[in-house]
Amino acid sequence: MALSVDEAVSTGPARDHAPPSRRFGGRGRAVLEVALLTVLAVVMLFPVLWMIETSIKENRDVYAIPAKFFDFKVTMEHFKDVFVASGGGRSTLSASFLNSVLVAGVSTALATVLGVPAAWAYSRFSVKAKKDQLFFILSTRFMPPVVVVIPIFLMYRQVGLIDTKLGLILIYTAFNVPFTIWMMKGFVDEVPAEYEDAAMLDGYTRLQAFWRFTLPLLLPGIAATAVFALIFSWNEFVFAIFLTSSDDVRTAPPAIAGLIGGTTVDWGLVAAASVVFALPVLVFAYLVRKHLVAGVTLGAVRR
Amino acid sequence: MAGIEVSALHKRYPDGTVAVDHVDLSIRDGELFVMLGPSGCGKTTTLRAVAGLERQTTGDIRIGDTLVNDLPPADRDIAMVFQFYALYPHLRTRDNLAFPLRAEGLPKAEVRERVEEAARLMRLGPLLDRRPHRLSGGEQQRVALARALVRRPRAFLMDEPLTNLDAELRADMRTEIKHLQGELGTTMVYVTHDQVEAMSLGHRIAILNKGRVEQIGTPLEVYDRPASLFCAAFIGSPPMNLIEVEVADGKLRSQGGLALTPPPDLPRDRRLVAGVRPEALEVTEPGAEHSVPARVVSAEWLGDEIIYVVDHDGHRDVRVRMPPTVRFAADAPVGLRHTGGPPPVYDVSTEELVA
Ligand SMILES: Nc1ncnc2c1ncn2[C@@H]1O[C@H](COP(=O)(O)OP(=O)(O)OP(=O)(O)O)[C@@H](O)[C@H]1O
Ligand SMILES: [Mg+2]
Numbered sequence: 001m002a003l004s005v006d007e008a009v010s011t012g013p014a015r016d017h018a019p020p021s022r023r024f025g026g027r028g029r030a031v032l033e034v035a036l037l038t039v040l041a042v043v044m045l046f047p048v049l050w051m052i053e054t055s056i057k058e059n060r061d062v063y064a065i066p067a068k069f070f071d072f073k074v075t076m077e078h079f080k081d082v083f084v085a086s087g088g089g090r091s092t093l094s095a096s097f098l099n100s101v102l103v104a105g106v107s108t109a110l111a112t113v114l115g116v117p118a119a120w121a122y123s124r125f126s127v128k129a130k131k132d133q134l135f136f137i138l139s140t141r142f143m144p145p146v147v148v149v150i151p152i153f154l155m156y157r158q159v160g161l162i163d164t165k166l167g168l169i170l171i172y173t174a175f176n177v178p179f180t181i182w183m184m185k186g187f188v189d190e191v192p193a194e195y196e197d198a199a200m201l202d203g204y205t206r207l208q209a210f211w212r213f214t215l216p217l218l219l220p221g222i223a224a225t226a227v228f229a230l231i232f233s234w235n236e237f238v239f240a241i242f243l244t245s246s247d248d249v250r251t252a253p254p255a256i257a258g259l260i261g262g263t264t265v266d267w268g269l270v271a272a273a274s275v276v277f278a279l280p281v282l283v284f285a286y287l288v289r290k291h292l293v294a295g296v297t298l299g300a301v302r303r
Numbered sequence: 304m305a306g307i308e309v310s311a312l313h314k315r316y317p318d319g320t321v322a323v324d325h326v327d328l329s330i331r332d333g334e335l336f337v338m339l340g341p342s343g344c345g346k347t348t349t350l351r352a353v354a355g356l357e358r359q360t361t362g363d364i365r366i367g368d369t370l371v372n373d374l375p376p377a378d379r380d381i382a383m384v385f386q387f388y389a390l391y392p393h394l395r396t397r398d399n400l401a402f403p404l405r406a407e408g409l410p411k412a413e414v415r416e417r418v419e420e421a422a423r424l425m426r427l428g429p430l431l432d433r434r435p436h437r438l439s440g441g442e443q444q445r446v447a448l449a450r451a452l453v454r455r456p457r458a459f460l461m462d463e464p465l466t467n468l469d470a471e472l473r474a475d476m477r478t479e480i481k482h483l484q485g486e487l488g489t490t491m492v493y494v495t496h497d498q499v500e501a502m503s504l505g506h507r508i509a510i511l512n513k514g515r516v517e518q519i520g521t522p523l524e525v526y527d528r529p530a531s532l533f534c535a536a537f538i539g540s541p542p543m544n545l546i547e548v549e550v551a552d553g554k555l556r557s558q559g560g561l562a563l564t565p566p567p568d569l570p571r572d573r574r575l576v577a578g579v580r581p582e583a584l585e586v587t588e589p590g591a592e593h594s595v596p597a598r599v600v601s602a603e604w605l606g607d608e609i610i611y612v613v614d615h616d617g618h619r620d621v622r623v624r625m626p627p628t629v630r631f632a633a634d635a636p637v638g639l640r641h642t643g644g645p646p647p648v649y650d651v652s653t654e655e656l657v658a
Contacts, residue, residue: 126316126317126318128317192387192389194385194387194388194389195389195391197351197354197356197376197383197385197389198383198385198389198391200355200356200375200376200377201354201355201356201376201377201379201381201382201383201403202377202402202403202406202454203377203403203406203407204377204406205375205377213391216393217392217393
C-alpha cells in the first residue's frame with residue numbers, strides 16, 4: 001500500500017493506548033513511574049536550570065553563600081556582555097558564535113549533499129562488496145575523535161588548514177558523511193524502488209526519478225539526519241580546540257571554555273554564553289520535531 | 304502497438320544468482336501473453352528486462368522492429384503495472400494519471416482529454432481528487448491500470464497486479480483487464496503465479512521453471528498436453544495423477560492393472576509415466592467393468608464436485624474428480640477406471656513428453 005511518511009507518523013499516538021496486559025499493576029505502577037521520572041528529570045534538568053538562573057543573576061548573587069534560588073535581582077547584563085565588548089563594538093564571543101553557525105551549517109549542508117546521494121546509491125544499486133564498503137564507512141566512526149586529532153593536526157599543518165574555518169568544516173563533514181550515509185540508507189530502503197521504476201518508464205532518467213519522486217519522500221529523514229549532524233558539529237569541542245587558536249576562527253565551545261581558567265571567572269558571562277549557545281539547537285530541534293520523530297520511528301512502520 | 308521478441312535471454316545478478324537461465328519468447332502483436340511459474344522462477348526479472356529496468360547479461364530483446372537492448376526504459380514506449388502499485392503518494396489520482404503525459408510534454412488540453420478518457424475506461428470519476436492513501440487496494444490498482452493506459456504505450460507489462468487484492472475483487476479485475484485488453488488490442492505481457500489467472504486471461508501461456516521456459520501454448524494445449532512432468536504437476540487443481548505405466552500388447556497398463564487408452568507411437572524400452580487428469584478417471588462400484596479394485600482414502604466435498612483420493616494397488620493418492628451425486632464413504636472398497644482419451648506420456652528420465 002502506498003503510505004506517505006506523514007501517515008507513518010500519525011500512527012504514533014495510537015500506541016499510547018496501552019494494551020490491557022500493560023495495565024497490570026495499575027495505579028501503583030503509574031505512581032512509581034511518575035516518581036522515577038521526576039527524580040530523573042530533576043537530576044537531568046538541574047544543571048540546565050542553574051545555568052539559566054546564573055545567567056540572569058547579578059554577580060553579587062552568583063557568588064552568594066548560601067546559594068540564592070529565588071530572591072535575586074534579574075539582570076540582562078551578562079547577555080549584553082556576550083554580544084558587546086566592554087569597550088563597545090562586537091565581542092569576541094559573538095564572533096565565535098558566528099563562526100559556529102557558519103562551520104556547523106556549511107559542514108551539515110556538505111554532509112547532506114554528499115551523503116544522501118551516496119545512501120541512495122548504496123540502497124538502490126548493486127555495488128561490489130557493498131557490505132564491506134558500508135562497514136568501512138561506519139568504522140571511521142568507531143574511534144573517538146581525540147584518537148585522530150594529533151595526526152590530523154600534523155596533516156593540517158602541512159597543507160595550511162590549521163586555524164582556518166575551512167579546516168573545521170572539512171573535518172566535521174568527514175565525520176558527518178558516514179553518519180549521514182548510514183542514517184539515510186535506512187530511509188531510502190524504506191521508499192519502494194517501484195516509484196523510481198515507474199517514473200523511469202514514464203519517461204524520466206534515473207536521476208530525475210530520484211530527484212522528483214524519491215527525494216521528496218526522503219525529506220523527513222533528511223531533516224532528522226541533518227539535525228543530528230548539525231548538533232554534532234555545533235557541539236564539537238576536541239577538534240575545535242586543537243585545530244584553531246585565533247579569536248576570529250574559534251567556534252563557540254572552545255571560546256566559552258576559554259572564559260574559565262583566568263584568576264577570576266565571570267560565571268555570569270559563562271552561563272549567559274552557554275544559554276545563547278544551547279538555544280539555537282533547541283529551537284531548531286523543536287521546529288523539526290515532527291520530522292525528527294518521523295525520522296527516528298520510520299523504520300518501525302511496516303508498509 | 305508491437306510484438307515483443309525475447310531471444311536467448313540470460314540474467315545473472317552481481318551476487319551470482321542466475322535468475323533467468325535461457326528464455327526465448329515470441330509475443331505477437333495484440334496478444335495477451337501470460338508468464339506463469341512458481342515463485343523465484345525469473346518471471347519478474349524477465350519482465351523487468353523487457354521494460355529496461357534490468358539489463359540482461361546476454362540475449363536480445365526486440366519491441367516491434369527495434370532492438371531495445373541499450374534503450375533506457377523511457378525510450379521503450381511501454382507501460383508497467385507493479386504488484387505494489389507505485390502511485391505517487393503526494394499526488395491526487397488526477398495528477399498521478401497526468402504525470403506520464405506531462406513528462407512527455409503533451410499540451411494541457413490533450414492531457415486533460417486523455418486523463419478523462421482513462422478515468423472513464425476504468426470508472427475512476429469519483430476518485431480523481433483523492434490521494435492514493437485514501438483509496439482502497441482495488442481502487443489503487445484501477446488507478447495504476449489507468450495510469451498505464453493514458454500513455455497509449457506499445458505494450459503493457461503487468462507484474463502480478465492482482466496479488467494484493469482479495470479473491471472476489473481479483474476475479475472482477477481479471478475480467479476487466481481481459482476486456483480492456485481486447486478493446487484496446489494492445490500487446491500485454493502478464494506475469495502471475497496463479498494458474499487460474501493464467502488460464503482465464505491468456506491467449507497463450509508460457510510456463511517458466513528455474514529460469515527456463517518449459518512450455519508455451521494456448522491454455523487448452525497447456526492443460527491437455529503439458530510438455531513436461533513439471534508442467535503436468537503444476538497445471539490443474541488438483542494436478543494430474545502421474546502414474547507409472549508399461550506398454551503391454553498394445554495397451555498401457557499401470558502396475559495395479561489400470562488400463563489406459565494408449566497414444567500412438569509409444570516408444571519401447573523406456574520407463575514411462577502417464578499424466579492422467581482427475582476428470583479422466585472414475586470411481587465405480589467394486590467389480591464394475593474394466594475397473595481395478597481400489598480403496599477410498601478421503602473425499603473433498605467442494606459443492607459442485609467431489610475430489611476422491613483413492614489408493615489402488617501400488618499407487619497411493621490417486622485423485623479423481625466426480626460429480627457431487629456420486630458418493631462413497633471413506634475406506635470403502637471401490638473400483639477405479641479410466642474414461643478419457645489417450646493421456647500424455649512422459650519419459651521418467653528426461654521428464655519430457657514422449658507421446
Ligand atoms: N536484485 C537481485 N539480486 C540478486 N538476486 C535477485 C535479485 N532479484 C531477484 N533475484 C533472484 O532471482 C531469482 C528470480 O527472481 P524473480 O523476482 O525474477 O522471480 P519471480 O519469478 O518474479 O518470483 P515471484 O513469483 O516470487 O515474484 C530469485 O531466486 C531471486 O532471489
Ligand atoms: Mg515476481
